[in-house]
Amino acid sequence: MKNIFLLFISACLTMAAFGKEPPVSRDEAYRVLSPAEQSAGDTREKPEGLEGRVVTGYQGWFRAEGDGTGLGFHHYGLGGKFEPGDCSIDLWPDLSGFDDDEKFPTAFRHADGRVAEVFSSLHPKTVDRHFSWMAEYGIDGAFVQRFATHGAREQRDYRRLKYENKKLLLCRDAARKHGRAWVLMYDLSGLKDDDFARLAEDWKRLRRGMDLGKDPNDRAYLQVNGKPLVAIWGVGFNDEREYGLEKVEWFIRLLKYNPEWGGMSIMLGVPYYWREQIRDATPDPNLHEVLQLADVLSPWAVGRYREKEEEKERMTDQQRADREWADKHQIRMLPVLFPGFSWNNLKGESDSGIPRQGGRFLWRQFQATAAAGNKTAYVAMFDEIDEGTAIFKCTNDPPVGASRFGTYEGLPPDHYLWLTGEGGRLLRGEVPSR
Numbered sequence: 001m002k003n004i005f006l007l008f009i010s011a012c013l014t015m016a017a018f019g020k021e022p023p024v025s026r027d028e029a030y031r032v033l034s035p036a037e038q039s040a041g042d043t044r045e046k047p048e049g050l051e052g053r054v055v056t057g058y059q060g061w062f063r064a065e066g067d068g069t070g071l072g073f074h075h076y077g078l079g080g081k082f083e084p085g086d087c088s089i090d091l092w093p094d095l096s097g098f099d100d101d102e103k104f105p106t107a108f109r110h111a112d113g114r115v116a117e118v119f120s121s122l123h124p125k126t127v128d129r130h131f132s133w134m135a136e137y138g139i140d141g142a143f144v145q146r147f148a149t150h151g152a153r154e155q156r157d158y159r160r161l162k163y164e165n166k167k168l169l170l171c172r173d174a175a176r177k178h179g180r181a182w183v184l185m186y187d188l189s190g191l192k193d194d195d196f197a198r199l200a201e202d203w204k205r206l207r208r209g210m211d212l213g214k215d216p217n218d219r220a221y222l223q224v225n226g227k228p229l230v231a232i233w234g235v236g237f238n239d240e241r242e243y244g245l246e247k248v249e250w251f252i253r254l255l256k257y258n259p260e261w262g263g264m265s266i267m268l269g270v271p272y273y274w275r276e277q278i279r280d281a282t283p284d285p286n287l288h289e290v291l292q293l294a295d296v297l298s299p300w301a302v303g304r305y306r307e308k309e310e311e312k313e314r315m316t317d318q319q320r321a322d323r324e325w326a327d328k329h330q331i332r333m334l335p336v337l338f339p340g341f342s343w344n345n346l347k348g349e350s351d352s353g354i355p356r357q358g359g360r361f362l363w364r365q366f367q368a369t370a371a372a373g374n375k376t377a378y379v380a381m382f383d384e385i386d387e388g389t390a391i392f393k394c395t396n397d398p399p400v401g402a403s404r405f406g407t408y409e410g411l412p413p414d415h416y417l418w419l420t421g422e423g424g425r426l427l428r429g430e431v432p433s434r
Helices: 002-017 026-031 124-137 159-177 193-210 245-257 287-291 311-328 357-371 415-427
Strands: 054-058 104-109 115-118 141-147 181-187 227-233 265-271 296-300 341-343 349-354 377-379
Touching: 026 159, 026 193, 054 181, 054 415, 124 141, 124 159, 124 415, 141 159, 159 181, 159 193, 181 265, 193 245, 227 245, 227 296, 245 265, 245 287, 296 311, 311 357, 357 377, 357 415, 377 415
Parallel strands: 054 141, 054 377, 141 181, 181 227, 227 265, 265 296
Antiparallel strands: 104 115, 341 349
């Protein structure tokens, strides 16, 4: 009887932690997956290659109180709160044109007293709207982020994993509808060596549940070298990660070569100084050997240079040298560009920001990328308002009070969507490097 009582108390505490809803099991979290449905008359070929494309990273990790997930204001709040003085975002999304059911009220207020509202990345209309913006402004596709810890850790409740799986379906369907490409990107941050067996199981469940990368009805999934691409971010960094190159190599080989679960092309998200193995990169002598398993390398540039004009030449030299190494090993490069940076509210570091300069900072990076001979770029990120790198529509009229928000400096809310599309045209040689 005592054990039954303790189990009852434990269940009650778990339900209280998630809005009095019962916990979700691992099996339930994957049960939401489904293959793509056949679209009448859809005879498009699957997108092939990165050449001439400008793509973006899509976090899709924002949840809102009242969106049905029971996760509250996930990725908006700080320390379990989302109110003036306790938030993790540095830009406020512009919800002009959103339907009422896409808007979720908060404790924040605009200067005129209006209730400030946010969106949920789990609302089908909102995800569809985001991909429609990509199509409207000439952004070719999105790398949909998946934190590996959600599927690779033993947990009491897999609610977050369940909605991460739903996010994949929403992004897949929106990409197909709007003619955009999409790719799954695993972010290895937070993993330990012991987690990789469960990470492999996560991959296998995705393949079983939605035939990821192999579904003939998913005509939006990007291919490289004739095979569907999967991205693995976080390979070779020297920031005290608790997993080693040996486990990463094992996972790469599973996705690339395993007779049942492989058959994928691989993109690796690597440190900016991966080639020299200095600063943000591990000195491990095996790094370059592991990187040669990749079909695409994408060095993480966010925060690696600032807004000074003279940085452009250094960016060009770095990209050109990276590309020469990659060409020698028959690997493609996908440079990372970013519009600016801040984490004033997330970490309270107001002096850590990198100003956007009305878009000039991002445009210089496009110019440097073109000068280095690269014809593709990954813009980080589409919706990353946490670190102030978002390119989607953000407002110049954010809430006022204890939390301070950045703006687009009076520019239209769609300025960075437009500029990213123009950057793609620059890389394809359709506009001059003005």
